[in-house]
Amino acid sequence: MENSYHLIIVGAGMAGLCAAAEAAAQGASVLVLEKEEKFGGSSLLSGRYMAFAGTDIQQREGIADQTEYLVADMLAVGEGKNEVDLVEAYGERQFETYQWLVAQGVEFHKVQAVSGHSVPRGHTITPLQAITALYEGAKSSGNVVFKTQAIVQRLRKNAAGRVAEVIYEHEGEILTATAENGVLLTSGGFSKSEELLSAFAPQLDGALRIGGAGNVGDGIRLASEQGAWLRDFPYLKGTFGFHPTADGPWKSQALAFYKGAIIVNKRAERFVNESISYKLIGTEALRQPDQITYQIWDQAIMDQGVAVDALYDFAKLQALGLIEQAETLEELAEKIDLPIEALNKTISVYNGDVSNGSDRQFGRTSLTHHFGKPQPIRQAPFYAMHTTVAMLATYAGVSVDRYAQVLNPYHEPIEGLYAAGEIAGGFHGAGYMTGSSLGKAAIFGRVAVQSALTKHAVL
Structure with a gap:
C-alpha cells in the first residue's frame, strides 16, 4: 500500500x-x-x-x-x-x-x-x-x-x-x-x-x-x-554549569566543580555540596541572591582540564574570555565583584575542612557522587567563571x-x-x-x- x-x-x-x-x-x-x-x-x-x-x-x-x-x-x-x-x-x-x-x-x-x-x-x-x-x-x-x-x-x-x-x-x-x-x-x-x-x-x-x-x-x-x-x-530541573552567554551560538559550559572547584553566590558563600548532580545544584543556584553564582578554583584544578571536552576544556573557555584569572584571591574577588573578606573566609574554612577530611558545611566527601577526593584550593593563580542554570533537556x-x-x-x-x-x-x-x-x-x-x-x- x-x-x-x-x-x-x-x-x-x-x-x-x-x-x-x-x-x-x-x-x-x-x-x-x-x-x-x-x-x-x-x-x-x-x-x-x-x-x-x-x-x-x-x-x-x-x-x-x-x-x-x-x-x-x-x-x-x-x-x-x-x-x-x-x-x-x-x-x-x-x-x-x-x-x-x-x-x-x-x-x-x-x-x-x-x-x-x-x-x-x-x-x-x-x-x-x-x-x-x-x-x-x-x-x-x-x-x-x-x-x-x-x-x-x-x-x-x-x-x-x-x-x-x-x-x-x-x-x-x-x-x-x-x-x-x-x-x-x-x-x-x-x-x-x-x-x-x-x-x-x-x-x-x-x-x-x-x-x-x-x-x-x-x-x-x-x-x-x-x-x-x-x-x-x-x-523538572535546569542544568548548572553554563556561562550566561550560553543562550547564544556557543553553549559554553564547564564543570570545574567535579574536578574540585567550589561554587559560591554573590556573597562569596558556598551554598551546596558540589559533588551532587548538577541538576540538584541548579535548583539551589536559582535560589541564590539575584541568581548569581561563580565557580572558584586554583591552578591544580585548572591543570586537570581536558582539551576538546565539552565540559572540561577550561583552556578553551579562558581563551574565549569566559574565565577570570588572578594571582591572589583578593585580586580575583575584585575582578568578579565579590566581597574580598568573605571569599577569603569561605576558601579558608573549606581548605581547613578538606584537609581535616570533613566538610562541616555541606558534607562534601568526593569530587562527584562517590568518586574522587576533594583537595584544598591554594595553588596560585586562581580562577573563576560566572555560572548559571540552563534548560537543555x-x-x-x-x-x-x-x-x-x-x-x-x-x-x-x-x-x-x-x-x-x-x-x-x-x-x-x-x-x-x-x-x-x-x-x-x-x-x-x-x-x-x-x-x-x-x-x-x-x-
Whole structure:
C-alpha cells in the first residue's frame, strides 16, 4: 500500500536514528519524519557522554565497573523516584548497545568521571559523528525513507483501536501515512516551549533556554491525545554549569566543580555540596541572591582540564574570555565583584575542612557522587567563571514500560504507540546521571523497534 510502512518514527535525534538503524537491519520499511531542516535535535547539543559499564575502554584504563554498579548509581541519583524496571532494563541492554553502536561506526574516545557516577564511565562521543554514522547506516539499507521539515500534526487509531495513522505536513501538503507495526515518538522534550515550561516548571523562569529549536513538546501532545499518562514533571530541573552567554551560538559550559572547584553566590558563600548532580545544584543556584553564582578554583584544578571536552576544556573557555584569572584571591574577588573578606573566609574554612577530611558545611566527601577526593584550593593563580542554570533537556514525559510501549493512566499499553529518548518519562526520577540521556535514547530506541516488530510481526 502506498504510504504504508512497518514503522513510522517521529523525530531524528539519537533515539530516532538508533531506531531507524535497528529497523533497517531487520528489513522493516520505515518512514522517519523530522520537523527541523537537519537531523540531530538536542542530541547535537549534549555534553557528549554516554553511560556504559564494563567496556573495553574502561578496561584499558584499569577501571573496574559492572552493570550492577551502574544501575545502583542511577537509582541513587534518582532518589528512588525512578521506575526501577526501566533502569534495570537499561542495565540489561547497556553493554550490548555499546557494542552495537561501535559496530554502527559510532566512535568512542575516552571515559571521564562525570555527575552521578561512582567510577569513571562517561564515554565521550562527538555527537555529529555519531548522528551521521547512524543516519548513513540506516539510509544505505534502502529500507528507510527520511523526510525533513515534516511537521506531524496528529496521530489516529485504526478500526482495531491501534495507533496506526500519522497525519503530517510536508512541502505544503497534508499527508497521511500508515504504520502497520507501530508509531515511535522520539521527538524530544519541551525545553523551548515557554507555554509548557511556565505550566509545569515555573521555578525555572530564571534558567537559560538552550535546547534544540524543535523541542516544544509536540510528541507529548500527540501521545496525550491518545491517552498517554505523564511522568516526572514535578522533578523538572535546569542544568548548572553554563556561562550566561550560553543562550547564544556557543553553549559554553564547564564543570570545574567535579574536578574540585567550589561554587559560591554573590556573597562569596558556598551554598551546596558540589559533588551532587548538577541538576540538584541548579535548583539551589536559582535560589541564590539575584541568581548569581561563580565557580572558584586554583591552578591544580585548572591543570586537570581536558582539551576538546565539552565540559572540561577550561583552556578553551579562558581563551574565549569566559574565565577570570588572578594571582591572589583578593585580586580575583575584585575582578568578579565579590566581597574580598568573605571569599577569603569561605576558601579558608573549606581548605581547613578538606584537609581535616570533613566538610562541616555541606558534607562534601568526593569530587562527584562517590568518586574522587576533594583537595584544598591554594595553588596560585586562581580562577573563576560566572555560572548559571540552563534548560537543555526536560527529562519528563510520557509513561513507558521496559518495552518502550506508551502507557495510559492505568499502566496499560496504548496499542501501536511507542516512545524513546527525552520524551519518555519515569527513567531519571528526581535526579540525573550524566550520560544516561543519550544512553537511554540509544537503548530504548532499539527496544521500541524490537518490541513493535515482535508484537505485531508482519515481516
